[in-house]
Amino acid sequence: MSPASLVGTGGARVQIEGVHKEFPVDGRSTPALVGVSLEVSAGELLCLLGPSGCGKSTLLNIVAGFLPPTGGRVLVDGTPVTGPGPERGVVFQEYVLFPWLTVAQNVEFGPRLTGMEAARCREIVARYLDMVGLREHATKFPVQLSGGMKQRVAIARALANNPSIVLMDEPFGALDAQTREVMQEELSRIQRLEHKTIVFVTHSIREAVYLADRVVVMTRSPGRIKEVFTIKLPEVRDRFAPEFTRYEAAITRLVKEEVAMVRE
Ligand SMILES: Nc1ncnc2c1ncn2[C@@H]1O[C@H](COP(=O)(O)OP(=O)(O)OP(=O)(O)O)[C@@H](O)[C@H]1O
Ligand SMILES: [Mg+2]
Structure with a gap:
């Protein structure tokens, strides 16, 4: 078998259309996500950032098909998601190895x-x-x-x-800073080879700027999309480049606005 036939098949397009999610809290339906619409291109690495509790994991679980949305829908290459599927792989924070x-x-x-x-x-x-x-x-x-x-x-x-899509929920969150940077470099290298569609949730703005084609900043709960940044940096990124730092500063300002409002 030639090595080429073993190479991954690339990514699929993900369309998130007007997704709402409500959870029952003390017997009352409480919104966690409000009208989230987002299109992730085939082969794109999209990072989701936002304050704790804004619904990042909920959104990822809806795309994975583990949770049904209360409203709206998710499509993979045009087909509505109705449950988990082999074309969507997941990597979450806790190590779920056998x-x-x-x-x-x-x-x-x-x-x-x-x-x-x-x-x-x-x-x-x-x-x-x-x-x-x-x-x-x-x-x-x-x-x-x-x-x-x-x-x-x-x-x-x-x-x-x-899988054509990999959903990653804070996959490096439990790692020390040095290991985390090595893992980011490895994921970036793998992505240059495999061209999967990746939705990657993180709390680290530096991690998002290092990895993402686009960074989506969500509002505090109930989560909406606040802003989408297209990261126009070279494929292999320099964490110390002035442009890198500029993205980091701009995104930090936006995330801080939301976190400050949570604390008020
Ligand atoms: N199964 C559930 N039942 C009730 N409420 C839930 C459930 N899952 C999530 N929620 C609520 O939905 C909101 C969003 O939670 P979610 O875990 O998606 O946030 P998050 O952005 O991933 O937060 P973090 O950054 O802390 O991981 C929170 O208010 C949470 O309490
Ligand atoms: Mg979460």
Whole structure:
């Protein structure tokens, strides 16, 4: 099999159309998201930022098909989302690896479920473990890994299913600052190879400016879209470039407005 045939198939378009979400709180229906409309292009990396409780995870769960919206809808390449699907992979903050399986078996789990032949599964595992730099740890169990390594396994596992969309909810939130930067560099490199459509939730403005094609800033709860920034920086970004810092400052100002209002 040629290496090209193992390469991911690229991204799908996501349309979020007038999404509302209400949750019952003390017997009353309380809005969490109000009229969120957003289009994510195929192959785009979109970061969602906003104060705690503004509905970022709720929105991601609606796109994943884990939660139904109260109103509005989500389309993937024109088809309405009615539940989870294999074209949408998720990587969340907590490491949800199977502790009784090795690193390689965790990555292989999804492809195996599809009935794929063992030799091809092994090729896929090798490709994605190489991509996240964990090939020499293939036979280890999750308990033997650091937080950053576990999160890299989670990313390899999501990509091994060849999703066109990857939904990431604060995937690096539990990592130390240095590991986090390394992970950002790795994700950016993987994205240049795979061109998935990625929706990435973070609290870190620097992380968003480093990774995103566009950054969406949400309002405080109930969440709406406050502003969308297109990040016009080179693919490989320099965190110390003046333009980088300018985006960071502009976005920080907007996020702070919302956080200040939460505190008032
Ligand atoms: N299952 C649920 N039942 C009731 N309320 C919920 C539920 N899930 C979320 N909420 C409420 O919806 C709002 C949005 O929550 P969500 O977790 O989406 O916020 P978030 O932006 O991801 O916050 P954080 O940055 O802290 O992760 C909050 O007010 C939260 O209390
Ligand atoms: Mg959240």
